[in-house]
Amino acid sequence: MSEPKRLHPIASVINTGKRLKNLFIPLAAIFFSGGREGKESLLITLGIAFVVVLFTFISGLISWLKYTYRFENNELRIEYGIFIRKKRYIPFERIQSIDLTEGILQQLFGLVKVQIETAGSSGDEEAEAVLSAINKAEAKLIQEYVAAAKTGDSEVANHQVAKPIFKITTPELLLLSLTSGGIGVVISALFALLSQFDDFIPFKKIFGGLENWAVHNLILIAIIVFIGFFLAWLIALVMTMLKYANFTVVKTKKDFVISQGLLEKKQIIIPLNRIQAIRISENPIRQLLGYGTVYVESAGGSIENKDGANVILLPIMKVKELSAIIGPYLPEFHFTTSFTPVPKRALRRYIFRSWFIPVPVAVAAIFFFKIWGLFSLLLIGLFTFWAILKYQTAGWSLDGQQLTLRFQTTNRTTVFMKKNKIQSLEIRESYFQRNKELGTIEAYVKSGLGGAGGTVVDMEKSEVEKIFGWYSKEQKNREAARG
Amino acid sequence: MQTEPQKRISVSALKVWRISGVIKAAIEWAIAVTAIIIIHIFNGPLWVSVILIAIAIILTYLHIFLFPSIRWKRWRYEVREEEIDTLEGIFIISRTLVPMVRVQHVDTVQGPILRKYKLASVIVHTAATAHEIPALEESEAEELRFYISKLARVAEDDV
Structure with missing residues (x-):
């Protein structure tokens, strides 16, 4: 179908940049540890660093030269590798999803990063391909080929035309960012960075003489710490806003198409038939305000791309309105809000x-x-x-073919599971539970390569058994035979 | 609980678990003895050593005698046409149901102690979880593996 093609030259810049970033910390370590002894050792370390960086540049360039892709025999054929040539042929009809990402560099040149995912049943990372920078037209071509191979008609799902089922508004984006736990991430990143340099920066020397000073300026220190936290929180806020800006969900015939991001635009496709369960997660602040995040547990994903497994479908919404927002698009799910609580005892x-x-x-x-x-x-x-x-949170609901479990760890979680997607069901009772006629129920669904699910502790024993009976096929057969 | 599974696992499982209990106990004694020696070197109080020995004795009893027999008495399983049902546990009794349609593949595994007693464990994998039926007679494990994989193949897969 086509000649072997290279990625856009920007791909080599992106890849080299990534490798340099990975090299930064080891190089810094060599620098700081070797640099102190004298001029000669400094020169040697500089030399080593120079060679390493040069090598990275050259290998980045060559690996770009050696990386080609083409469409042939209804397959995407990729060949790459400098010393060891690798060929990967992916039949179009085996491709489960195509995710598009546009980073800043890609946007500047009108390019897009294409992540191709296959069923991932074997679970190794070999099952996917990443084209780090190609023309948007090329990306569209791949989508069309895949759609054609799957359905027989070459009409590619036109995401722009369909009316979005969810589009984040500015107040929602603000609320999302304000209530996200992003600050923790920034602070821990800060600590991680500081601990990296712990060995190199003589904190003791710098701060040793300051002890006396510090005692007298506690308020000043408190203010500095406070400003530090405030800045971290501000950074987290901006990062979350950039990530979720323009969050839009569109439903096509067979997929949910999610696009998000401002600096880095991302497009994720979730095939409806891969959806294993729907999960609402409310962190304590959002729970107070009646808001939550909706995730889709999907069977896709691979080791490299763990995010493929649980995708955010609605980053923020009023829990009460869930049924109204996505109910019509997922008719097989009942987004119930009434739960049977666990007994008082x-x-x-x-x-x-x-x-x-x-x-x-x-x-x-x-x-x-x-x-x-x-x-x-x-x-x-x-x-x-x-x-x-x-x-108070713990509860369950059985609704035809659906089991819904609600429980609280840190976040309040509600999991909606269809019977035919539950992989296994476990009921437990400890010695003390047995005395009180209580039991625990745990259901698992497939999520990416592993499992996800829900647990409700201390339910009425008779109810636990009822759910067990509901899940068991033989139980039903036996009852049918009896009655 | 309603219509619990009936089949027991091999009696030799008891022996195997006792042997692995002996190994666990040996490790615990090694740790306890090391700790006591260290305490002795640093002139630590005697009562700590006494407590350590007491704990080691109790753990030895639990690992070699009590736990294996409770575990064996409790263990039941049943492989039916449409599902696998297991019942197990020492303090917490748990019953697990795996529908045949969900079974992805079945393994039999055999460590050195199991091999000596001609036993094997069957591990049933779903897309999300793994479930072990421990210590069955070799031939029975083999049969079960064939049986499950045959039934699982019949059931259609819609993960």
């Missing part, structure tokens, strides 16, 4: 379990710090409050 077990950690801590604190240790009682209070919240 379970509350004591929920609270008791939550005390495993804080009670010993409190005892130790009171033992060692005497009167000040009483503050640790606050901790017990907090855990108890959390346990009550967990107890």
